[in-house]
């Protein structure tokens with residue numbers, strides 16, 4: 001169990017993370033999403049033990065963080081550009097780990113794509129048999145991205161992957177954390193973030209009855225309702241108003257309510 005307990009982080013006077021509480025259990029696959037500058041990278045660094053919180057604690061199984069239990073893939077891994085993959089892996093293990101991440105041992109860092117550097121970073125951690133995998137951002141070449149998504153699917157420990165949308169990680173995650181300006185604005189299972197959009201052709205009647213809901217005027221009125229809630233639809237039926245219902249995509253929901 002990797003935990004953040006009341007974690008805040010500030011640089012000088014500015015708080016970039018505020019009172020973060022989260023638990024990553026073995027087997028959890030969590031997508032951490034947020035807009036640019038919402039705090040994803042800082043949170044990953046703290047969970048990985050690369051930086052210390054200004055207040056609060058990061059614990060692993062109730063104890064002080066043990067970095068060897070965590071494979072942390074930074075947003076941009078930094079290696080000496082003149083070295084080859086085999087020179088780097090030599091510090092921690094043998095070249096079999098390079099084969100596991102499909103990296104040519106003779107390839108120089110300066111000739112690697114960002115995705116390849118991230119795969120090399122993973123190879124370094126694999127030698128420790130990590131229990132948790134933290135991947136900061138999956139912006140990378142398609143081959144590397146597919147590699148990481150597949151790795152997440154097969155990994156038995158706990159995974160947290162950060163990104164700026166849910167769509168690209170949706171298939172491999174089962175939980176969601178949304179960061180907004182350094183705070184958690186949503187935490188829950190994938191099923192907890194379901195909304196439907198009820199579309200009604202604009203009419204004075206509809207506006208009169210539903211002023212308290214989130215609406216967009218135009219040709220259609222849109223009313224957003226949580227999936228489990230049927231009160232708007234029941235009211236529309238009672239009033240004899242025709243409507244269509246569509247499911248909002250997870251990213252529409254994230255951007256509209258939690259970003």
Ligand SMILES: Nc1ncnc2c1ncn2[C@@H]1O[C@H](COP(=O)(O)OP(=O)(O)OP(=O)(O)O)[C@@H](O)[C@H]1O
Pocket residue numbers: 011016034035036037038039040041042043075164
């Ligand atoms: N070392 C630092 N010193 C000062 N401010 C920092 C430092 N590191 C991060 N920040 C600030 O913390 C905030 C959150 O940054 P962070 O990189 O975690 O965002 P992010 O969600 O990962 O963004 P992106 O999607 O662009 O990667 C930003 O305002 C950033 O400028």
